[in-house]
Amino acid sequence: MDQFVDQSEQSAPPAPAQKGTVTQRAIDEIKAMIGEGLLEPGQRLPTERDLATQLGISRSSMREAIRALTVLGVLEARHGSGIYVTQLEAGDLLETFGVVADLSRGPRLVELLEVRRVLESTATGLAAARITPDQLADVETHLAAMNATDDPEEILSHDLAFHRTIALAAGNDTMAAILEGLSSRTFRARVWRGYQEEGAFERTRREHARIHRALVARDPEAARAAAAAHVGEVEDWLRGQWEEQRPSGEQPAG
């Protein structure tokens, strides 16, 4: 059987809908199956070969579709075992959000930081009302570790954990996952490199301490304000950076 056979319609007589590429159709098809509940989170899919046969396409095209859904965090392929639907939790699906942060530059970085300021302040405010003693202890651990070392790598690591713990304490996993993407390692590292050269260490410590104080006091408004100011500082600095080196031409790559 060659590749000119028309795969006869199976269910949608009014809309054969030869939309775009067959791969795209396969992607939509699988997404639809999941959306309609035919495929449950964690469930195993048929084999690549079977799926390809079912949709009347080649295994190559089906593999491209599966790969696409894999990078989107919808599917997970286990070599030698099979293809599975992920748990479809916030973390799974929003992992790709980090790519946005990695590839954005110039004015878009400022916009991204503005979004982060809005969400981070909200999350921190919520956390002030909801954080548990255990979570608060975690926050304090990272805060102490951050102040106890001079290794930028370690500081950054604990800084990330500090904010992540707070975001999780807010009780909205989706919001926490988005913030995680907005603070992704490479993104923070890029901004930090220049930021800390301006002696922003002390200021950062003071801001973190203020956030912590608000959490201990269980004061949502103070927590919100402290978080907004904290992100806002970086935001303002970054905005200045961009406008400053704009006349001179290109910003340093990397």
Next chain:
Amino acid sequence: MDQFVDQSEQSAPPAPAQKGTVTQRAIDEIKAMIGEGLLEPGQRLPTERDLATQLGISRSSMREAIRALTVLGVLEARHGSGIYVTQLEAGDLLETFGVVADLSRGPRLVELLEVRRVLESTATGLAAARITPDQLADVETHLAAMNATDDPEEILSHDLAFHRTIALAAGNDTMAAILEGLSSRTFRARVWRGYQEEGAFERTRREHARIHRALVARDPEAARAAAAAHVGEVEDWLRGQWEEQRPSGEQPAG
């Protein structure tokens, strides 16, 4: 020549880094090229065949990598012409955000709506201060069209445009793109189906009118409050829906 030949090193002697699959390596490689500025937005890439040769992998694997980056909005393949880097603007990269909304269900939908409430209220507040007369005219057009018809499809369409115009007027394209994803057609359609059955038409119209009034008055605080209340209404309803039909078992598929 079979597939065991070692592709001799070309530039990175210290890190052959046989991480995961070759396709994943290709994805990271291309992302890195863009991140380092070697590939500019809009620029055309070498052909699939050349890229595959450069990285020492087969065309099939390279195609999977390209497909993956295509669905992420990083690359764009034009049949017969070539592969291009997108403009890497907010809309390009955040289009995948809609997938999250499409595939989320249950409690996660509420979380998503909570995020939307936070961002939508912020954007609407900003818009009140920044919106131009032309943009305000657009908003009024959609508002009028929305109130002039009974076709749910058309109402939904203008409702989306109403909020999109406002979000764009806020001046943060990234935030607007995220909101676009959070309000993606299928997401809204899913929620709307049940929501409007509860006679929420009138309330929605009043809320939209209130948002519009705040924009005309250029009152950011009022705009913010009106938008938060608007989204909050749907949020509360959805939260109630979820808790209500939870004991009865499964929510209706689709």
Next chain:
DNA sequence: CCGGCCGTAGTGGTCGGACCACATTGGTGA
């Protein structure tokens, strides 16, 4: 009877080559 070992079947991962569909280009002829 039990438990670790090993072979086998099944699955995703990779490869190479063939051909089709479409876009672009440049020449040709009206």
Next chain:
DNA sequence: TCACCAATGTGGTCCGACCACTACGGCCGG
């Protein structure tokens, strides 16, 4: 001069083969 058309190049699709890994079940020794 300009519309048309053929050639070329590119992404899109398909096929068949084989590799790498997992999972399972029978085999063998204890």
